[in-house]
Amino acid sequence: MAQANKNQDRLFLGFDFSTQQIKVIAVTDAFEVVYDGHVQFDVDLPEFKTNGGVHIHPDHVTITTPTKMWVKAFDLLLSRMKASDFPFHKVVAVSGAGQQHGSVYWKKGARIQLANLSPDQNMFDQLKDSFSVDDSPVWMDSSTADQCLKLEKAVGGPQVLASITGSRSYVRFTGNQIMKISETKREAYDNTERISLVSSFAASLFIGDYAPIDHSDATGMNLLDIWTREWAPKCLEVCGPNLAEKLGPSVHSTKPVGKVSSYFVKKYGFNPECVVVAFVGDNPASLAGLAPEQGDVVVSLGTSDTVFLWLTKPTPGLSGHIFANPINQDDFMSLTCFKNGSLTRERIRDENSEGSWDKFSEMLKKTPPGNNGALGIYFDQMEIQPFAEGVYRFDGEGNKVDSFPPEVEVRAVIEGQFIARKVHAENVGFQLGPNTRVIATGGASNNQEILQVLADVFNSPVYVKEVPNSAALGCAMRAKHTLDGGKFSDIAQKAHPSVLVASPGPYSQVYSQLSVRYREFEKMIETQSQ
Ligand SMILES: Nc1ncnc2c1ncn2[C@@H]1O[C@H](COP(=O)(O)OP(=O)(O)O)[C@@H](O)[C@H]1O
Numbered sequence: 446m447a448q449a450n451k452n453q454d455r456l457f458l459g460f461d462f463s464t465q466q467i468k469v470i471a472v473t474d475a476f477e478v479v480y481d482g483h484v485q486f487d488v489d490l491p492e493f494k495t496n497g498g499v500h501i502h503p504d505h506v507t508i509t510t511p512t513k514m515w516v517k518a519f520d521l522l523l524s525r526m527k528a529s530d531f532p533f534h535k536v537v538a539v540s541g542a543g544q545q546h547g548s549v550y551w552k553k554g555a556r557i558q559l560a561n562l563s564p565d566q567n568m569f570d571q572l573k574d575s576f577s578v579d580d581s582p583v584w585m586d587s588s589t590a591d592q593c594l595k596l597e598k599a600v601g602g603p604q605v606l607a608s609i610t611g612s613r614s615y616v617r618f619t620g621n622q623i624m625k626i627s628e629t630k631r632e633a634y635d636n637t638e639r640i641s642l643v644s645s646f647a648a649s650l651f652i653g654d655y656a657p658i659d660h661s662d663a664t665g666m667n668l669l670d671i672w673t674r675e676w677a678p679k680c681l682e683v684c685g686p687n688l689a690e691k692l693g694p695s696v697h698s699t700k701p702v703g704k705v706s707s708y709f710v711k712k713y714g715f716n717p718e719c720v721v722v723a724f725v726g727d728n729p730a731s732l733a734g735l736a737p738e739q740g741d742v743v744v745s746l747g748t749s750d751t752v753f754l755w756l757t758k759p760t761p762g763l764s765g766h767i768f769a770n771p772i773n774q775d776d777f778m779s780l781t782c783f784k785n786g787s788l789t790r791e792r793i794r795d796e797n798s799e800g801s802w803d804k805f806s807e808m809l810k811k812t813p814p815g816n817n818g819a820l821g822i823y824f825d826q827m828e829i830q831p832f833a834e835g836v837y838r839f840d841g842e843g844n845k846v847d848s849f850p851p852e853v854e855v856r857a858v859i860e861g862q863f864i865a866r867k868v869h870a871e872n873v874g875f876q877l878g879p880n881t882r883v884i885a886t887g888g889a890s891n892n893q894e895i896l897q898v899l900a901d902v903f904n905s906p907v908y909v910k911e912v913p914n915s916a917a918l919g920c921a922m923r924a925k926h927t928l929d930g931g932k933f934s935d936i937a938q939k940a941h942p943s944v945l946v947a948s949p950g951p952y953s954q955v956y957s958q959l960s961v962r963y964r965e966f967e968k969m970i971e972t973q974s975q
């Protein structure tokens with residue numbers, strides 16, 4: 446953890462409330478990182494008994510996080526910063542990101558509690574009873590298939606919903622999650638005065654009031670009209686009574702939403718003038734942090750794997766999502782998300798490489814690109830695209846097999862995942878070409894051997910930023926942009942450059958053939974799952 450350099454005049458803070466942890470970085474005007482820290486839920490707050498930051502319920506499809514754990518983690522992170530003499534008084538602007546789609550249900554009366562936090566107590570003790578629903582449904586939840594059908598039917602079908610909100614109905618999208626709560630926990634729903642996303646919930650903690658939901662994260666709800674950036678009345682009507690009132694307003698991601706509350710001024714020594722800029726979804730925040738250029742595709746390898754692009758002219762369809770762009774009001778971003786990312790890679794590492802990334806990487810190096818035709822599909826959790834679960838292994842002849850030798854298994858999980866990322870990026874219209882650059886981010890982008898497979902499968906050079914936590918960095922950059930004005934591209938140029946870390950080998954033929962086979966296997970698995 447870096448220590449704060451006391452000679453810096455102005456600091457900007459960027460937070461990331463992600464699935465497994467809360468991360469923070471502090472940067473100067475010149476984007477020198479003077480502090481970075483995190484609180485990891487499973488390790489630092491074992492009393493909540495989370496696994497990868499979540500609780501998987503016995504039905505295997507309901508996946509939640511205790512809302513108050515996020516409050517306690519936030520307390521802990523700030524107290525660690527204070528213990529290291531972090532100069533809070535130098536922070537002029539703060540922003541942050543949250544895992545997308547997760548929702549928080551503030552109980553009636555919570556707004557008053559939020560506005561009157563005493564600096565003599567911690568936030569957790571004062572807010573632990575402020576939620577009408579204790580367990581927040583998060584992006585990994587896939588328990589709302591019925592609600593999804595209802596929403597699509599009500600608006601005139603999946604393509605109509607996609608044309609309005611940027612996506613057809615998805616089980617993790619917040620509108621469907623809200624509908625489930627309004628149907629199954631009606632009393633709690635009626636006792637809710639505000640529904641926040643994880644991002645706007647975190648901003649609310651900072652300003653001591655309900656912060657509006659930003660447009661980039663709101664487009665992950667199946668509730669916001671992507672063209673007008675207003676809540677879509679027909680969708681609200683289906684998802685819950687008085688929903689407009691419970692959601693409050695939405696704002697563009699670049700807007701300030703308030704100043705830090707007196708709790709932060711008195712308890713930590715923040716400057717009362719410190720501006721809080723709208724908190725956004727973690728993928729939109731990464732888009733800002735990585736500032737991709739024309740032709741770049743971002744591959745984020747975090748708890749989820751995501752593939753995204755900056756877009757100017759979207760055509761929403763039946764796969765992938767269109768979100769509002771967090772920087773330019775008139776622009777968009779496209780995103781495809783995969784649920785089985787790092788946690789699946791970790792399982793394969795634990796079962797085959799003694800829990801060591803170094804051993805895992807060694808095994809990757811020992812096996813040939815293409816894995817002699819062996820192909821694995823690992824959906825430990827119900828996948829998003831395709832909506833299917835289970836582990837499927839095929840040998841070089843296309844026969845289904847029960848197991849692979851450890852080295853083959855290690856390469857199969859990485860190749861299978863990256864072929865899927867490429868195939869689905871192509872399905873939503875992305876064309877890989879000679880000028881394509883892949884910008885990698887997220888926890889697994891620290892692994893050189895994994896990045897080499899990414900370069901080989903995408904047949905494109907792979908770049909990373911010096912600061913691996915692109916979402917938190919993007920938020921610190923966004924905070925500065927909102928405070929100082931000017932062009933975001935000027936800020937992006939000054940912030941950390943991308944560095945080439947892997948160039949593709951001569952395997953384009955191998956992976957085009959494997960991609961064709963992957964498409965066939967995936968189709969078969971999808972058909973079997975219906
Ligand atoms: N050297 C490594 N090789 C592969 N994966 C790694 C490595 N180091 C960390 N990770 C993965 O990074 C994941 C966390 O990624 P991160 O982007 O921080 O996730 P999130 O933002 O969702 O909390 C861990 O679950 C771990 O599997």
Ligand SMILES: O=C(CO)[C@@H](O)[C@H](O)COP(=O)(O)O
Binds near residue numbers: 464545727
């Ligand atoms: O569901 C999505 C995006 O649509 C996920 O990408 C979440 O936003 C979780 O992010 P990480 O914690 O994996 O970064």
